[in-house]
Amino acid sequence: MKERLTIGKLAKASGVNVETIRFYERKGILKQPNKQGAFRYYPEEYITRIHFIKRSQELGFTLKETQSLLDLKIKNQSKCGDILARTEEKIEEINQKIKDLKNMKKSLEGLANCCEDRSLPISECPILDCFMIRKES
Amino acid sequence: MKERLTIGKLAKASGVNVETIRFYERKGILKQPNKQGAFRYYPEEYITRIHFIKRSQELGFTLKETQSLLDLKIKNQSKCGDILARTEEKIEEINQKIKDLKNMKKSLEGLANCCEDRSLPISECPILDCFMIRKES
DNA sequence: TTTGACTCCGTACTATAGTACATGGTGTAG
DNA sequence: CTACACCATGTACTATAGTACGGAGTCAAA
Numbered sequence: 001m002k003e004r005l006t007i008g009k010l011a012k013a014s015g016v017n018v019e020t021i022r023f024y025e026r027k028g029i030l031k032q033p034n035k036q037g038a039f040r041y042y043p044e045e046y047i048t049r050i051h052f053i054k055r056s057q058e059l060g061f062t063l064k065e066t067q068s069l070l071d072l073k074i075k076n077q078s079k080c081g082d083i084l085a086r087t088e089e090k091i092e093e094i095n096q097k098i099k100d101l102k103n104m105k106k107s108l109e110g111l112a113n114c115c116e117d118r119s120l121p122i123s124e125c126p127i128l129d130c131f132m133i134r135k136e137s
Numbered sequence: 138m139k140e141r142l143t144i145g146k147l148a149k150a151s152g153v154n155v156e157t158i159r160f161y162e163r164k165g166i167l168k169q170p171n172k173q174g175a176f177r178y179y180p181e182e183y184i185t186r187i188h189f190i191k192r193s194q195e196l197g198f199t200l201k202e203t204q205s206l207l208d209l210k211i212k213n214q215s216k217c218g219d220i221l222a223r224t225e226e227k228i229e230e231i232n233q234k235i236k237d238l239k240n241m242k243k244s245l246e247g248l249a250n251c252c253e254d255r256s257l258p259i260s261e262c263p264i265l266d267c268f269m270i271r272k273e274s
Numbered sequence: 275t276t277t278g279a280c281t282c283c284g285t286a287c288t289a290t291a292g293t294a295c296a297t298g299g300t301g302t303a304g
Numbered sequence: 305c306t307a308c309a310c311c312a313t314g315t316a317c318t319a320t321a322g323t324a325c326g327g328a329g330t331c332a333a334a
Contacts, residue, residue, distance in 0.1 A: 022282090037330080040282090058244075060245075076259070079256055079258065081255030084252045095242070107195075108224050108231070117217060118217055131189065
């Protein structure tokens, strides 16, 4: 055993499923390494690459966006500003999502306040009556 | 023409796609009405039902959750408190999502601040270097 | 050399929320 | 009565992010 990084060892080392790595390769997010013989043997840096993908997802980037981030990283014409732009777009997207969720929350709280007696039969539940009424915000 | 509400008219009246109504019926979210002849003819209240579903989605409920809301509405043992409980759970869920998004945002802003010169080649982009560093929050 | 663990590949399946389409049947207006 | 718009049904497809699995091939240790 020459301690080569097979897909199973890479998976264990980077904390993902073997199938996930194969999935990323199919999607073009990870490049298939040159095979020596029949198996894939990965350079060590693939561990970092997978961590990068996972971190990117934690930050709210989709796999597609992660791929484009990685593509930028590879192209040597890319400027640092390209990455910054992606980051700022994502911040804006997240701001919008937060706004949407806050609106939902406000509406739900309004509904919850409609309920004065939890033991009322559902036929007289004011929440369901309030349900269709939209706030004029 | 007896002005009966066929699926196409229901779709138009409630602002969804014909296929969507059929999809809801397959999922059990809408009950298929008794057919007179070969076609479905819907009572008028189906328009309200579809509006209810759509409103429920706007409030962050999934179709499955919407279905259980509608099920509660039908069962006459249900109490108003059941609906309130669902509403409060959903508020908690949304609070958690907002928290997660705010964490993402904070991290992304941290990354954006790493960038001092947009014209730097990507190989020297500090954002990508910062990427893997997690805040100890 | 044999065995057992691992790998390869393709395909199918999960969840969520629909959309699209082909084929054939129906209902009604002219 | 015929034409055309609409309906019924089933299946396949979209996006997102994987997971699961069957059957065949391979690598390495004993």
